[in-house]
Amino acid sequence: MMRGCGIRLVTYLGAILLAVFILAPLAWIFLSSVLPESxxxxxxxxxxxxxxxxxxxxxxxxxxxxxxxxxxGTLRTMISQEVRLVPRAILNSFIVxxxxxxxNCLVGSLAAYPFARLRFAAKTPIFFFITMSRLIPTVAxxxxxxxIVRKLxxxxxxxxxxxxxxxxxxxxxxxxxxxxxxxxxxEIEEAAQxxxxxxxxxLVRIVVPLALPSLIGTGxxxxxxxxxxxxxxxxxxxxxxTRTLPVILATxxxxxxxxxxxxxxxxAIGLIPTLLLVVPxxxxxxxxxxxxxxx
Numbered sequence: 704m705m706r707g708c709g710i711r712l713v714t715y716l717g718a719i720l721l722a723v724f725i726l727a728p729l730a731w732i733f734l735s736s737v738l739p740e741s742x743x744x745x746x747x748x749x750x751x752x753x754x755x756x757x758x759x760x761x762x763x764x765x766x767x768x769x770x771x772x773x774x775x776g777t778l779r780t781m782i783s784q785e786v787r788l789v790p791r792a793i794l795n796s797f798i799v800x801x802x803x804x805x806x807n808c809l810v811g812s813l814a815a816y817p818f819a820r821l822r823f824a825a826k827t828p829i830f831f832f833i834t835m836s837r838l839i840p841t842v843a844x845x846x847x848x849x850x851i852v853r854k855l856x857x858x859x860x861x862x863x864x865x866x867x868x869x870x871x872x873x874x875x876x877x878x879x880x881x882x883x884x885x886x887x888x889x890e891i892e893e894a895a896q897x898x899x900x901x902x903x904x905x906l907v908r909i910v911v912p913l914a915l916p917s918l919i920g921t922g923x924x925x926x927x928x929x930x931x932x933x934x935x936x937x938x939x940x941x942x943x944x945t946r947t948l949p950v951i952l953a954t955x956x957x958x959x960x961x962x963x964x965x966x967x968x969x970x971a972i973g974l975i976p977t978l979l980l981v982v983p984x985x986x987x988x989x990x991x992x993x994x995x996x997x998x
Contacts, residue, residue: 736968759968792951800929811876819884837874872925
């Protein structure tokens with residue numbers, strides 16, 4: 704009995720420590736984005752002595768310079784023009800990531816169903832080639848992909864990022880959906896075929912509705928990878944017309960004049976779209992990924 708209580712106590716303590724480790728940086732980001740600079744860096748902490756402010760967010764969206772942004776005794780201001788680009792960068796990242804998610808759901812389903820149900824030549828080698836290709840380090844693909852995109856005249860376009868991110872995320876989507884499709888009883892599909900449904904109709908009308916949790920999970924995974932990808936965003940894009948959020952945030956962090964508050968506000972704004980997307984469907988994502996991994 705005592706041993707069971709001890710194990711339970713250790714488990715709870717471990718879960719609490721893990722939650723603090725994960726959530727504490729997020730809490731610090733959101734808190735420091737609404738605190739005056741003097742309060743953020745104060746020791747001992749007096750975070751709420753001067754109250755909260757929204758000046759950092761106002762500057763990002765309107766350009767209104769926060770009070771106290773001018774460094775005392777110098778002529779330079781502790782602001783960064785790059786943070787004004789954050790809203791457009793979020794839009795770029797959201798457009799690209801949403802397109803990649805859609806491609807993964809459509810192409811991934813069409814590719815996974817034949818691997819799960821149909822028989823064709825070289826099925827196993829092709830499947831392993833697709834799934835194992837993701838093990839290649841991304842850095843090793845940077846130059847070849849850049850040369851291909853430049854040859855296609857797609858530099859500094861959404862299309863280049865969508866194509867690259869789709870290629871990088873589809874192997875995982877195909878793997879999970881294939882395993883999930885194999886777990887669906889074949890009798891259900893056979894009944895649909897007796898009613899006159901072909902393979903494509905069976906996929907659309909029967910398999911996809913049954914596999915919806917896994918489909919949502921893999922789609923969200925592809926969205927997250929695309930939304931947060933940095934290397935190709937830096938390599939392929941050249942202007943704010945297509946620059947993604949990770950690239951702009953890196954530019955902000957490299958600026959020695961930017962304040963902690965503006966940096967935190969930029970990160971907080973960038974986190975909001977992903978939080979809004981994940982929270983309503985986290986159950987589908989977890990259930991879909993776990994179910995796809997056990998078949």
